[in-house]
Amino acid sequence: MDAIGFQLTEEQALLRESARRFSAAEIAPHAATFDRSGEFPDAIIRRGYQTGLVNMIVPEALGGGGLGNVEVALVVEELARGCAGITTSMVANDLALTPIWVAGTTEQQRQFITPVIQQQQFASFCLSEPAAGSDVAGLRTRLEKVDGGYRLTGNKQWITNGGKASQYTVFATIDPAQRHRGITCVVVPADAEGVSHGPHEDKLGQRASNTTTVSFDNVFVPESARVGNEGEGFRIAMRTLDITRPLTAAIAVGIAARALECATGYALERKQFGQAIAEFQGIQFLLADAATDIEAARLLTLHAARMADAGVGNSMHSSMAKRFAADCAMKVTTDAVQVYGGYGYTKDYPVEKLMRDAKLLQIYEGTSQIQRLVIARELLA
Numbered sequence: 093m094d095a096i097g098f099q100l101t102e103e104q105a106l107l108r109e110s111a112r113r114f115s116a117a118e119i120a121p122h123a124a125t126f127d128r129s130g131e132f133p134d135a136i137i138r139r140g141y142q143t144g145l146v147n148m149i150v151p152e153a154l155g156g157g158g159l160g161n162v163e164v165a166l167v168v169e170e171l172a173r174g175c176a177g178i179t180t181s182m183v184a185n186d187l188a189l190t191p192i193w194v195a196g197t198t199e200q201q202r203q204f205i206t207p208v209i210q211q212q213q214f215a216s217f218c219l220s221e222p223a224a225g226s227d228v229a230g231l232r233t234r235l236e237k238v239d240g241g242y243r244l245t246g247n248k249q250w251i252t253n254g255g256k257a258s259q260y261t262v263f264a265t266i267d268p269a270q271r272h273r274g275i276t277c278v279v280v281p282a283d284a285e286g287v288s289h290g291p292h293e294d295k296l297g298q299r300a301s302n303t304t305t306v307s308f309d310n311v312f313v314p315e316s317a318r319v320g321n322e323g324e325g326f327r328i329a330m331r332t333l334d335i336t337r338p339l340t341a342a343i344a345v346g347i348a349a350r351a352l353e354c355a356t357g358y359a360l361e362r363k364q365f366g367q368a369i370a371e372f373q374g375i376q377f378l379l380a381d382a383a384t385d386i387e388a389a390r391l392l393t394l395h396a397a398r399m400a401d402a403g404v405g406n407s408m409h410s411s412m413a414k415r416f417a418a419d420c421a422m423k424v425t426t427d428a429v430q431v432y433g434g435y436g437y438t439k440d441y442p443v444e445k446l447m448r449d450a451k452l453l454q455i456y457e458g459t460s461q462i463q464r465l466v467i468a469r470e471l472l473a
């Protein structure tokens with residue numbers, strides 16, 4: 093697909109505008125507070141739920157927003173300008189519920205998606221493990237066949253909203269020796285016997301997003317809660333990430349755009365050597381590069397999102413968008429701190445938080461190195 097032609101429709105522009113207003117009024121004013129406390133922004137996310145800013149990508153028939161990937165990316169960029177941590181927790185349901193609407197039966201979609209949304213609950217995507225982050229095929233959480241279903245045992249790590257979710261979408265293996273061919277997807281209620289979660293991780297950035305371990309100790313999972321066939325879980329997880337990585341890229345674009353906004357404003361205000369520092373080419377070039385990189389990251393993100401909407405294979409472009417936007421956010425936020433100088437290194441100004449928040453974009457939903465691997469494999473295939 094060509095990457096040209098991003099004239100927003102009137103509806104898309106209105107949607108972006110309303111997300112921008114929500115972010116400015118409901119998220120941005122509280123971002124520093126939640127960053128300091130690491131508390132979960134329950135009330136903000138409830139308002140997001142009421143405004144239709146949670147479960148945006150889930151089909152309307154199942155109670156979701158039914159928005160396209162492009163529309164969700166536009167909204168997510170705006171939310172992330174306010175706070176990436178809060179945004180990550182707001183979009184976690186999209187990640188957790190996507191395997192079910194992508195690969196579940198109609199009955200499973202009704203059973204595992206609609207009630208979560210109607211009751212304004214959280215769901216979590218449980219893929220990573222203490223010893224299996226990048227190497228998904230090496231995961232060790234076991235599903236053992238028993239009468240009527242399975243017994244699930246293992247530990248999951250870095251689970252967004254792990255301590256808040258009422259339901260987990262879990263990837264486990266029926267036989268570790270089979271690597272990716274053994275991985276199977278099941279849906280597990282958080283109150284099932286044997287399910288527990290750890291404390292909220294004390295993270296460097298995105299401190300408002302809830303991150304915990306989740307453990308399964310001999311949990312009974314009925315066969316009806318298995319999404320797809322045994323051994324199809326790896327593909328389901330990868331298809332899900334193809335859909336959601338452009339949305340994660342949009343978080344990176346939002347962080348970078350906010351950092352540029354801050355740096356530009358500060359450069360115009362701050363005087364040194366008798367003039368605004370924005371008068372110096374050293375600062376101008378830095379801002380010009382940031383603006384260029386952000387525009388490129390946004391276009392790549394929307395292109396990957398548009399490919400997802402069109403149903404064409406977008407693994408490579410999703411990874412390109414995620415890699416480019418994450419690295420862009422890291423660079424732009426680091427440069428924004430540089431523009432602020434010593435002040436930027438303090439919590440009195442917003443840019444140090446943006447820099448801490450950006451770092452996670454190079455790690456979660458696949459590190460920047462894993463994205464390069466996906467891109468290279470497709471190039472060389």
Ligand code: COS
Binds near residue numbers: 226229272407459462
């Ligand atoms: N869609 C559908 N199928 C896919 C796919 C995709 N996007 N990507 C891979 N597959 C298929 C392959 O075609 C292959 O099929 P076969 O069974 O016919 O061989 C199979 O899945 C295995 O793929 P591959 O050989 O590429 O698997 P690897 O173990 O080498 O690993 C990576 C693939 C590294 C790309 C994968 O493990 C990954 O994305 N890791 C990062 C995970 C991540 O993002 N974690 C963050 C936590 S989630 S928030």
